[in-house]
Amino acid sequence: MFNRINVLALLIALIATPALAQDYVIKVNGIVCEFCSLGVTKKISKLPFIDHSRYNKGVRVEIEDQMVTIAVKEEAELDKNALFGAIESGGYNPVDIWLLTPEGERVDYQP
Numbered sequence: 409m410f411n412r413i414n415v416l417a418l419l420i421a422l423i424a425t426p427a428l429a430q431d432y433v434i435k436v437n438g439i440v441c442e443f444c445s446l447g448v449t450k451k452i453s454k455l456p457f458i459d460h461s462r463y464n465k466g467v468r469v470e471i472e473d474q475m476v477t478i479a480v481k482e483e484a485e486l487d488k489n490a491l492f493g494a495i496e497s498g499g500y501n502p503v504d505i506w507l508l509t510p511e512g513e514r515v516d517y518q519p
Contacts, residue, residue: 430479430480430486430507430508431477431478431479431480431507431508432477432478432480432486432505432506432507432508432517433475433476433477433505433506433508433514434475434476434477434478434491434495434502434503434504434505434506435474435475435502435503435504435505436448436474436475436476436495436500436501436502436503437474437500437501437503438474438499438500438501439469439471439474439476439500440471440474441471442471444469444471444500445469445471447498447499447500448467448469448476448495448498448500449464449465449467449469450498451494451495451497451498452466452467452476452478452491452494452495453465453466453467454494455487455490455491455494456484457480457481457484457485457486457487457490458478458479458480458481459479459480459481459482459484461479462479463477463478463479466478466479467479476495477508478491486519488505488517488519491505505517
């Protein structure tokens, strides 16, 4: 049975645990040049959940692979529809999205 001290210690531990920022990788067809990269970065960086303190305004574009990595703010939720909408509004085609683990591995995105 938990006593008051154990419950208090558990609550403090839960509150003190920081929320971690999260990275996602998106496959985007149509990114073929630096101008494309700038356009995608501009569109995505306007989203409220993007962490501008990382990468280039929260976005890293790999032109050769047509991959975009985004940093999501701590305690913010990724809005996939808004993200894909921002990419599409620039004339590009988002194909798939993965969660990027701290070890750098891609895992299927599960909203």
